[in-house]
Amino acid sequence: MSESALELDHVGVRRDGRAVLEDISLEINASTIHVVIGPNGAGKSTLLAAVLGQIAFSGTIRQRLPAGAAIGYVPQSFVADRTLPITIGEFLALSRQRWPVCLGLRPAARAKTAELLAKVGLSGMERRRLGELSGGELRRVLIANAIDPVPALLLCDEPATGLDPDAVAQLDALLCELRDQHHTTIVMVSHDRAQVRRIANRVTLIDRTVKDTGQPAKVLERAGDVAT
Amino acid sequence: MSWLYDWWIALAKALGLSAELQYPFVARGVVAILLLAPLLGGLSHLVVARRLAFFSTTLGQAALTGLVIGVAAGQPLDDTYASILGFCLLVAIVMVYVRRQATLPPDTVIGVFMAFTLGLGICLLVAATRRFNIHQIEAVMFGSVLTLTDHDLVLVLALGALLGAATAFAYNAILADSLSPPIARARRVPTTAVDYGFVVIVTIAITVSLKVIGALLVEAMVVVPAAAARNVARSTRSYLVWSMVIALVAGLGGLVISTVWRVPTGGAIVLALSICFFITLPLGRWRSGSPDRS
Numbered sequence: 001m002s003e004s005a006l007e008l009d010h011v012g013v014r015r016d017g018r019a020v021l022e023d024i025s026l027e028i029n030a031s032t033i034h035v036v037i038g039p040n041g042a043g044k045s046t047l048l049a050a051v052l053g054q055i056a057f058s059g060t061i062r063q064r065l066p067a068g069a070a071i072g073y074v075p076q077s078f079v080a081d082r083t084l085p086i087t088i089g090e091f092l093a094l095s096r097q098r099w100p101v102c103l104g105l106r107p108a109a110r111a112k113t114a115e116l117l118a119k120v121g122l123s124g125m126e127r128r129r130l131g132e133l134s135g136g137e138l139r140r141v142l143i144a145n146a147i148d149p150v151p152a153l154l155l156c157d158e159p160a161t162g163l164d165p166d167a168v169a170q171l172d173a174l175l176c177e178l179r180d181q182h183h184t185t186i187v188m189v190s191h192d193r194a195q196v197r198r199i200a201n202r203v204t205l206i207d208r209t210v211k212d213t214g215q216p217a218k219v220l221e222r223a224g225d226v227a228t
Numbered sequence: 229m230s231w232l233y234d235w236w237i238a239l240a241k242a243l244g245l246s247a248e249l250q251y252p253f254v255a256r257g258v259v260a261i262l263l264l265a266p267l268l269g270g271l272s273h274l275v276v277a278r279r280l281a282f283f284s285t286t287l288g289q290a291a292l293t294g295l296v297i298g299v300a301a302g303q304p305l306d307d308t309y310a311s312i313l314g315f316c317l318l319v320a321i322v323m324v325y326v327r328r329q330a331t332l333p334p335d336t337v338i339g340v341f342m343a344f345t346l347g348l349g350i351c352l353l354v355a356a357t358r359r360f361n362i363h364q365i366e367a368v369m370f371g372s373v374l375t376l377t378d379h380d381l382v383l384v385l386a387l388g389a390l391l392g393a394a395t396a397f398a399y400n401a402i403l404a405d406s407l408s409p410p411i412a413r414a415r416r417v418p419t420t421a422v423d424y425g426f427v428v429i430v431t432i433a434i435t436v437s438l439k440v441i442g443a444l445l446v447e448a449m450v451v452v453p454a455a456a457a458r459n460v461a462r463s464t465r466s467y468l469v470w471s472m473v474i475a476l477v478a479g480l481g482g483l484v485i486s487t488v489w490r491v492p493t494g495g496a497i498v499l500a501l502s503i504c505f506f507i508t509l510p511l512g513r514w515r516s517g518s519p520d521r522s
Contacts, residue, residue, distance in 0.1 A: 016331075049410070052410070052413065052414055053413075054410055054413055071414055072414070073410065073411060073414035073415075075408065075410050075411060078408055078411075081277070081279075083458055084277055084407070084458075085457075085458060085461035085462055085463055085464065085466065085467045086403070086407070086463065086464050086467075087462070087463045087464075090463060090464050090465075091407070093400075094400045094403060094404045094407075095400070095404060095415045095417070097400070098400070100396050100399035100400060101399070101400055101403070101464055101465075102273075102399060102403075102464040102465050102467070102468040103396075103465070104465060127463075129462060129463075142411070145411070146414075155414075
């Protein structure tokens with residue numbers, strides 16, 4: 001039995017007086033891919049925001065990660081101003097060099113950026129403007145941004161949205177590599193049942209509270225059409 | 229500073245500029261623009277990226293109220309930096325705090341603050357004009373190079389260098405937070421400090437620019453250069469460079485217009501900035517390759 005990387009104990013979130021999450025207790029094992037499923041409005045993205053400490057919550061969330069370990073995050077939506085003149089290379093360099101990106105990219109950041117883009121199938125696109133990218137390309141850039149430095153905990157909110165089948169296969173391989181070779185714990189929100197079956201070690205169905213958790217095939221079978 | 233004025237006068241003569249442009253106060257104005265334009269133009273691209281245009285307008289209104297408070301409290305009219313900066317910083321910090329706490333949209337919260345500062349300023353203006361002629365206050369409202377002193381220029385130079393260094397130090401964090409606060413927080417960017425720190429930088433920059441550009445128009449200098457630069461820039465580097473160049477060209481152009489046609493400096497600079505924006509607008513549409521895009 002693996003040791004847990006993340007423990008949620010009676011976690012609740014209220015918004016405008018309404019319970020968005022209630023009494024969520026969950027243990028997520030280290031070096032696994034744990035997928036959270038549920039209908040729209042079930043509180044899946046809110047759960048990730050609570051784990052990231054970006055919203056107020058009741059209860060306890062314990063991260064059992066090495067000191068100083070990196071946490072990666074791929075948000076569901078990226079509401080950046082699409083008219084902002086920033087290239088993909090500059091965006092990725094923002095957190096990879098101290099030198100202001102408006103004064104140019106340092107050689108180390110340039111090399112790292114090229115390496116990350118190659119990993120998500122966007123080689124040579126450093127000079128493309130962020131605002132010119134399609135939804136799928138933008139999502140791949142966000143994934144590239146989240147996997148360096150190699151995170152001990154990676155939180156992905158619908159990472160396959162907008163990706164074509166080849167890109168989804170590449171994403172699956174990337175996530176499995178992180179889990180298997182770098183021991184990254186991955187918590188992922190997904191509506192893609194086929195992807196869940198392919199890569200998940202464990203699945204939790206939530207609808208404001210935990211409805212079911214366990215082996216992917218069994219949880220998906222019990223969930224029926226609920227989580228689609 | 230006399231060498232600087234002598235240099236400008238010699239240059240103006242060599243270039244065959246009209247007699248009006250050879251006055252020492254114009255030399256002070258040129259130096260002020262050379263210092264302020266890169267600072268405000270440089271900041272403008274981050275102000276627009278952080279969607280603080282309306283916020284900057286409110287700071288301009290708050291500056292007017294700060295001026296009136298200072299004058300009403302007995303400060304000399306030619307040295308009201310303390311009251312303007314104090315009131316603007318107070319408004320800026322409270323505005324950021326309320327915006328972060330409130331569930332209302334940010335522009336609604338900022339609109340409330342703008343109404344409050346303007347209302348307070350107008351009420352206090354009545355008190356101030358009992359002691360001073362309204363035309364003396366107009367210089368700060370609309371900007372005038374006539375009232376610039378060497379002391380003002382030294383202040384602009386010192387604070388400009390400090391603000392430029394602080395912005396460069398935090399640049400990547402400011403831009404990361406502007407693009408996506410959730411991603412920035414996940415990457416351990418101190419987003420709260422960035423939020424407050426950047427408005428403090430903008431507030432100080434606006435305060436030191438008031439004498440040249442004026443309280444009512446200063447927000448244009450931290451918004452329009454970046455708006456025009458967006459039409460032509462392809463990266464943050466070119467965005468920064470274009471913002472600074474446009475601020476510089478419009479600043480010097482506005483100063484010439486102001487001196488030759490004897491109109492307020494701030495108004496002339498804003499007109500020149502607007503012209504730059506409308507010149508670059510079709511250029512941006514042409515470069516984007518989609519002329520029908522709205």
